[in-house]
Amino acid sequence: VPRRSSSSTSSSHGSGGPHARAGLWPLRKRFAPYGLLLPALGLYAFVWLLPMVRSLLLSTQQTVRGESRFVGAANYVRLVQNSAVHEAFANAAILILLIVVPITLGSFCLAVVISSLTRRAQPVFRTLILLPFITSPALTAMVFRALYSQEGLLNVLLAGLGLAGVGWLTEAWWARLAVSGMVMWESLGYSTVMMFAGLQRIPNEVYEAAAVDGASRFVMVKAITFPLMIPLMLFVSVTTTFSVFNLFTEPLLLTKGGPGTATLTPGLLLYREAFSFGRFGNGAALGLMIALVALAIGVLQIRLLRGRE
Amino acid sequence: MILTRIRHVGSQLILLIVSGAVCLFSIFPFCKMIVGSLQEPHQILGGLSSLALPFPPRFDNYTEMLRYLPIARQLLNSFVNAGGTTLLLLGVSTVAGYAFAKHEFRGKSVLFVMFLLTMAMPITAVTVPLFMTMRDLGWINTYAAVIIPGAANGFGVFWMRQYIASAVPDELLDAARLDGAGEWRIVVSIVVPLIRPALAALGMLWFMFTWNDFFWPVIVLNSQEMLTVPVGVGSMISRAADTVKLGPVMAGSVVGTAPLVVVFLLLQRHFVAGLTEGATK
Numbered sequence: 182v183p184r185r186s187s188s189s190t191s192s193s194h195g196s197g198g199p200h201a202r203a204g205l206w207p208l209r210k211r212f213a214p215y216g217l218l219l220p221a222l223g224l225y226a227f228v229w230l231l232p233m234v235r236s237l238l239l240s241t242q243q244t245v246r247g248e249s250r251f252v253g254a255a256n257y258v259r260l261v262q263n264s265a266v267h268e269a270f271a272n273a274a275i276l277i278l279l280i281v282v283p284i285t286l287g288s289f290c291l292a293v294v295i296s297s298l299t300r301r302a303q304p305v306f307r308t309l310i311l312l313p314f315i316t317s318p319a320l321t322a323m324v325f326r327a328l329y330s331q332e333g334l335l336n337v338l339l340a341g342l343g344l345a346g347v348g349w350l351t352e353a354w355w356a357r358l359a360v361s362g363m364v365m366w367e368s369l370g371y372s373t374v375m376m377f378a379g380l381q382r383i384p385n386e387v388y389e390a391a392a393v394d395g396a397s398r399f400v401m402v403k404a405i406t407f408p409l410m411i412p413l414m415l416f417v418s419v420t421t422t423f424s425v426f427n428l429f430t431e432p433l434l435l436t437k438g439g440p441g442t443a444t445l446t447p448g449l450l451l452y453r454e455a456f457s458f459g460r461f462g463n464g465a466a467l468g469l470m471i472a473l474v475a476l477a478i479g480v481l482q483i484r485l486l487r488g489r490e
Numbered sequence: 491m492i493l494t495r496i497r498h499v500g501s502q503l504i505l506l507i508v509s510g511a512v513c514l515f516s517i518f519p520f521c522k523m524i525v526g527s528l529q530e531p532h533q534i535l536g537g538l539s540s541l542a543l544p545f546p547p548r549f550d551n552y553t554e555m556l557r558y559l560p561i562a563r564q565l566l567n568s569f570v571n572a573g574g575t576t577l578l579l580l581g582v583s584t585v586a587g588y589a590f591a592k593h594e595f596r597g598k599s600v601l602f603v604m605f606l607l608t609m610a611m612p613i614t615a616v617t618v619p620l621f622m623t624m625r626d627l628g629w630i631n632t633y634a635a636v637i638i639p640g641a642a643n644g645f646g647v648f649w650m651r652q653y654i655a656s657a658v659p660d661e662l663l664d665a666a667r668l669d670g671a672g673e674w675r676i677v678v679s680i681v682v683p684l685i686r687p688a689l690a691a692l693g694m695l696w697f698m699f700t701w702n703d704f705f706w707p708v709i710v711l712n713s714q715e716m717l718t719v720p721v722g723v724g725s726m727i728s729r730a731a732d733t734v735k736l737g738p739v740m741a742g743s744v745v746g747t748a749p750l751v752v753v754f755l756l757l758q759r760h761f762v763a764g765l766t767e768g769a770t771k
Contacts (some may be wrong), residue, residue, distance in 0.1 A: 200597050213673045214593035221586035221647060228642035229608050232616035232623060241620055291512060308758060309513040310519065315502050315754045317702035319724035320743040324519045327526060330535045337538055370516065378766035427612040430704040434727050448614050448705065456709060464618040472615030479610020
């Protein structure tokens with residue numbers, strides 16, 4: 182290890198000890214952390230801070246044929262009054278309701294089921310249910326379109342049950358269910374694995390007393406496991422809420438936000454405004470609006486995460 | 491006795507059926523993807539016949555896919571973007587995480603909260619201005635346009651701070667400082683070797699996120715030669731209104747999914763650790 186000059190001076194002073202490097206060392210020590218943070222600060226300023234400022238400026242401007250002029254809060258006022266914006270945020274809320282509750286409760290039950298399987302079977306099931314989570318929705322979208330199509334497998338199944346086929350991608354509520362179905366398929370593995378890891382961390386002694394009392398497995402899950410898992414269930418549901426609020430790929434590739442605006446999400450609307458219609462001011466204002474709502478959800482998520490440190 | 495035994499076997503059977511059904515639910519679309527990539531276009535959508543693996547399997551969809559997608563180039567793009575983003579995120583987050591875990595300095599908590607906030611911020615918050623910056627810099631259709639924004643996520647800093655705080659003993663750092671090692675040297679030769687598992691877990695997780703990402707790359711990439719596989723396949727889906735290109739799309743989906751599945755099967759221990767450690771500790 183090459184020695185730095187400050188410490189070699191101290192040794193030449195013999196008994197000087199820490200006092201000898203008092204000149205340089207504390208200064209270096211005081212500024213060292215900032216030096217370490219410099220790459221991260223530069224990167225984050227470039228990606229987040231400067232664009233946020235630019236976004237604020239942009240959102241108060243209107244661009245007509247390449248010329249920008251200041252319009253104050255006009256973009257925001259128009260956005261708040263715009264029915265497409267209302268629909269996009271309402272759709273996000275609907276999708277959140279359709280997805281988050283079943284995913285949270287379903288993954289809890291599934292994790293309990295998996296933890297009752299033999300030790301040899303557990304990793305196999307964990308692997309299989311995680312596969313949808315690790316694949317890109319852009320790459321599985323075509324499969325789901327095939328399953329959801331008019332003559333697709335789901336309608337064949339319905340016909341087998343004696344029911345009429347459904348326009349999975351062409352009727353408003355069925356399309357919302359179709360998008361929710363694909364998202365649930367993707368995220369069930371993630372939340373189940375989280376829940377399963379949480380279950381593993383509950384010490385065995387907790388159950389032993391109940392077992393002595395002769396409690397059945399069902400009672401134990403209800404009275405012991407469920408309450409202990411509530412913090413993790415909250416975390417999983419907030420995480421899922423965050424990702425559903427930012428949904429983009431699935432509605433774009435399954436339904437293009439349709440039929441009408443039935444599956445139009447805030448992210449999809451932003452993409453359309455800014456990159457299909459070139460309305461950058463509108464897009465920037467919408468982006469900040471989305472960020473505000475997402476931030477509220479995300480801060481809740483971080484608080485839950487840090488609360489259990 | 492016999493009754494409890496029957497109940498036991500019965501409940502095991504129910505558990506097995508439930509978990510088996512869920513596994514089937516999970517892997518069925520993958521089976522359909524593979525079968526579909528070998529079928530004739532008109533079979534892919536059709537009801538029950540859409541499940542039949544054609545015999546002998548036909549690979550026309552794969553040869554036809556090559557006409558629409560420069561798939562080798564797009565696979566390379568996916569590797570470069572995902573690998574570059576992961577390395578940059580790991581490097582920056584390790585150094586910053588070390589500063590937050592092992593140093594006291596003015597403004598520490600404010601700065602840390604700022605990093606955390608980017609974790610709670612979707613890219614939509616800055617999409618338009620960041621796109622304009624990329625355009626002004628001439629970075630549209632470059633690897634940098636994907637890699638640099640992808641690496642700026644507070645999740646990495648948060649994760650590394652947690653891990654370094656618990657995995658790196660202070661005595662080791664003090665000893666190195668007495669030996670005259672600078673802070674950067676300490677990071678490279680003491681911190682990094684001690685946090686290898688965390689690097690593997692976070693790296694694997696981020697590689698996957700970037701490989702699969704769609705929203706941002708679809709905005710900053712627009713030439714076939716620069717697209718990643720998901721964006722290449724995704725833009726074929728959103729363009730093709732008819733069923734003509736269904737077969738090639740299915741083939742492209744298989745090619746884009748396969749590398750990640752292989753990596754996942756080989757390294758899933760790290761991957762699961764990456765997913766769960768931060769939140770369930």
